[in-house]
Amino acid sequence: MSVYLLCLVLFCVGLYCILRKRNVIKIIVGVVIAEYAVNLFLALVAYRFEGRAPIFSPDQKILNMVDALPQALVLTAIVISLATTALLVGIAMRIYEKYGTFDITKIKELKG
Amino acid sequence: MSKEHESGMSVIVKTITRLTVGLIFLFGIYILVHGHVSPGGGFAGGVIIALSFVHLMLAYGKEVSFKKLPRAVVHFFESFGALMFLGIALLGFTSGYFFINFISKGQPFKLFSAGIIPLCNIAISLKVGAGLFAIFLALVLLKFEAEKRK
Amino acid sequence: MNPASQLIPLFVVIPLSGAFLIALMGKKLKWLPDFTGTFLTLVLFILSLVAIKPTDLYHTLVYSVGAWKPPIGISLVQDGLTVLMLVVVNLVVFCIALYSINYMERFTSKWKFYTLFFLMLAGMNGVIVTGDLFNLYVFLEIASVASFALVAFGTERHELEAAFKYAVMSSVGSLFVLLGIAMLYGYTGTLNMADMSVVLVHKGEGKLIAMISVFFIMGFGLKAALVPFHSWLPDAHPSAPAPISAMLSGVLIKALGVYTLCRIFFNVIGITPAILSVFMFMGALSMVVGVFLAIGQWDMKRLLAYHSISQIGYVILGIGLGTPLGILGGLFHLFNHSVFKSLLFLNSGAVEYSTGTRDLQEMGGLSQKMPVTSGTSLIASMSIAGVPPFNGFWSKLLIIIAAVQAGRYGYAFWAVLASILTLASFMKVMKYAFYGSLREKWASVIEVPVFMKLAMVILAFFCVAGGLLLVPSVQGVFLQQAQAVLVEGLQYGSRALGVIGSG
Structure with a gap:
């Protein structure tokens, strides 16, 4: 149980980072941390007590494997988060080019 | 010193890179073609293949890397991989279902088995490898542009 | 297998193939993006109209991708609500593609615009037709990532700022959705939406379900821009080029927000x-x-x-x-x-x-x-x-x-x-x-x-x-079909699974 709670704590660290940090890059890092927390949670959902890696090979019996499906889901989620992160970093670099700063309190022209 | 040593990192890095980059590339292909019998597959293989080119670019600078793999080729492979994957999925309609595994499955744990899965792995690795390298290129070139303007 | 259900995968295949064809050849052939943009969206609109009739006859059509029977494989489900959304999305998208022919002349690299446009369309159509919860998340993210890039398309100051805000908030929303999906998977042990609703009916209400509901309301509510989560919308929608603003406001927030909220709360979790x-x-x-x-x-x-x-x-x-x-x-x-x-x-x-x-x-x-x-x-x-x-x-x-x-x-x-x-x-x-x-x-x-x-x-x-x-006769085949899906609620599960059993 404590592992799940730690996972939740990691997620909250990510959210805190997104909400409180002013630096654009730190916000992106926050998004990445939160994404990792969710991926970790998915992998934890798959865990069986004393299970082994779900690899099917000719010389082993299928006994007490952990659930393989969430691991495939984690891979997909990682690919998606890669795309999001790459796009965010690209936007951040362009923002730096235009505004000359990474501070979001100074990047605030849209209001109302 | 030859011309290719003018940009990029030091000689040590370049020598090591020259020795290892081919191995990394081959390892990527190994992971890729054994995707259906062991852990790995299209995504992991594609990432390793892309990393070999990233490695080349970091050590030798962008000119050498572009000579090996021009940007147009990267973009071509990216779209081509996706279209190939879609094409394999669409060929399933010939057997009645979208995405059906229409090639004979063969024996388990052999290299030539599992029907369309190795083909899908190849398509995915093309897409992922080219895509990842294109992301890297886009970010690097953005930096170069910004530096040039200064 | 019902022959009418053969059309369902095309709603995802056509836009995807359009996107990658344009990415492959759009740079060389100048006429290709405009032509494929208009032609394929017109085809999709006609297909969505064609789908009305069989849905009226059979109520629920299920297509199992790769011939994997549900609940193992990914299934695509077409019922009244799906058809309503498909018609809405493809009608609006067709008009927008027509409009973009002239409007997007002002921007360079029109082919990039059309590639992203088709990816976003594939994402939206995918969200609508899919019957698998994780697949829904994947399509949701395809549509979202394409829309982030489209908001930033002009790469001017305001567009970048709006796109960054939108991208960060939307990613957080997606994370809540993914967290909810992970918990739901842990609770039910399945990802197929129909199977999940059947399992949930047997298991009954639990505290975990309440927590999952909150996550989904936060995640999808953010995509739908409901009020506590709306602050990205007034920045992101005006900053995009006009056809994309129309698409974001017209269909994206509905396909990604309202449709998913309805589908999950009425048909899967139970209202x-x-x-x-x-x-x-x-x-x-x-x-x-x-x-x-x-x-x-x-x-x-x-x-x-x-x-x-x-x-x-x-x-x-x-x-x-x-x-x-x-x-x-x-x-x-x-x-x-x-x-x-x-x-x-x-x-x-x-x-x-x-x-x-x-x-x-x-x-x-x-x-x-x-x-x-x-x-x-x-x-x-x-x-x-x-x-x-x-x-x-x-x-x-x-x-x-x-x-x-x-x-x-x-x-x-x-x-x-x-x-x-x-x-x-x-x-x-x-x-x-x-x-x-x-x-x-x-x-x-x-x-x-x-x-x-x-x-x-x-x-x-x-x-x-x-x-x-x-008008009653039109309403009966179109709107009431969609209404019936939501009113029936949890019968969705047994229907979508039962169709397979009967052939």
């Missing part, structure tokens, strides 16, 4: 009075807050964006009433809103195309120079404000009647008030932008090119004729 009251409260709040914020705006697209929040509030309020009439009104308003809001965004794009400004105070008297734009804009404004006989009137009327019948007089009052305020703010738009005296600097303004006019006229036609969808 409870508590969730319904949350829907109603958030809907009414969005409705009122959105319209109050809209009145003060002088930027035309920003004003329209705030109205999107307000109108989504109507949809959610109608659906949240939970009565058959309320759901019908909500779904009908969803259709109407996508038509008139995309038309209004296209109009604002046309004005910007001709005059180069979005500030209402700088415009004036444009109706003399741009008769088609101002005419269609008048129709759309009357629709959104709920003036009879345009389509917006009928759906708002249904929602208000349903609210009164359900005894929710307070919500009915707020709905009427928001409607009046909407009328006021659109009178402002019409007065400042199109009527009044023509300013001297606009003397040389000309009407927009032919494809833009054509797209606006088609949408205006649907604004006028939209009310006909309530």
Whole structure:
């Protein structure tokens, strides 16, 4: 149980980072941390007590494997988060080019 | 010193890179073609293949890397991989279902088995490898542009 | 296997192939992006119309991808709600593709625009047809990532800022959705939505389900821009190029937000009075807050964006009433809103195309120079404000009647008030932008090119004729099918699984 709670704590660290940090890059890092927390949670959902890696090979019996499906889901989620992160970093670099700063309190022209 | 040593990192890095980059590339292909019998597959293989080119670019600078793999080729492979994957999925309609595994499955744990899965792995690795390298290129070139303007 | 269900995968395959074909060859062949953009979206629109008939006959069609029987493989499900959404999305997207032919001339690299456009369309269609919860998340992210890139398409200061804000908030929303999906998987041990609803019925209510519901309301509510989570929308929607604003406001927030909320809460988790009251409260709040914020705006697209929040509030309020009439009104308003809001965004794009400004105070008297734009804009404004006989009137009327019948007089009052305020703010738009005296600097303004006019006229036609969808014979095959899916609720599970059993 404590592992799940730690996972939740990691997620909250990510959210805190997104909400409180002013630096654009730190916000992106926050998004990445939160994404990792969710991926970790998915992998934890798959865990069986004393299970082994779900690899099917000719010389082993299928006994007490952990659930393989969430691991495939984690891979997909990682690919998606890669795309999001790459796009965010690209936007951040362009923002730096235009505004000359990474501070979001100074990047605030849209209001109302 | 030859011309290719003018940009990029030091000689040590370049020598090591020259020795290892081919191995990394081959390892990527190994992971890729054994995707259906062991852990790995299209995504992991594609990432390793892309990393070999990233490695080349970091050590030798962008000119050498572009000579090996021009940007147009990267973009071509990216779209081509996706279209190939879609094409394999669409060929399933010939057997009645979208995405059906229409090639004979063969024996388990052999290299030539599992029907369309190795083909899908190849398509995915093309897409992922080219895509990842294109992301890297886009970010690097953005930096170069910004530096040039200064 | 029903032969009619063979068409379902095409809704995802066609846009994806369009996207990658354009990415492959669009740079060389200049005519290809425009041609494929219009042609493929037209094909998709026709396919979505074709799908109405078999859905009326068989009620639920299931396609199992790769011949893997559910609940193991990914299944694609087509029922009334799916068809309604498909028609809405593909109709609007077809008009927008037509419009983009001329409008996107101003930007370089049109092929990139079309690639992203088709990826976004593939994502939306995928979200709508899929019957697998994780697959839904994947398509949701495809559509979202494409939309982030499209918001930043101009790469100017404001666009980048808006895109960054949108991307961060939307990623957080997706994370909540993924967390909810992970918990639901851990609880039920399946990802197929139909199977999941069957399992959940057996397991009954639990504390975990309440927590998952909260995650889903946060995640999908953020995508739908309901009021506590709306702050990205007024920045992101105006910053994109006009066709994309139309697409984001017209269909994206509905396919990714409203549709998913309905599908998951009504058909998978099972609706409870508590969730319904949350829907109603958030809907009414969005409705009122959105319209109050809209009145003060002088930027035309920003004003329209705030109205999107307000109108989504109507949809959610109608659906949240939970009565058959309320759901019908909500779904009908969803259709109407996508038509008139995309038309209004296209109009604002046309004005910007001709005059180069979005500030209402700088415009004036444009109706003399741009008769088609101002005419269609008048129709759309009357629709959104709920003036009879345009389509917006009928759906708002249904929602208000349903609210009164359900005894929710307070919500009915707020709905009427928001409607009046909407009328006021659109009178402002019409007065400042199109009527009044023509300013001297606009003397040389000309009407927009032919494809833009054509797209606006088609949408205006649907604004006028939209009310006909309530005629009983038409309503029976189209709107009531969608309504039935939501009213039946958890029967979705046994139906979608049962279809497989019977062949």
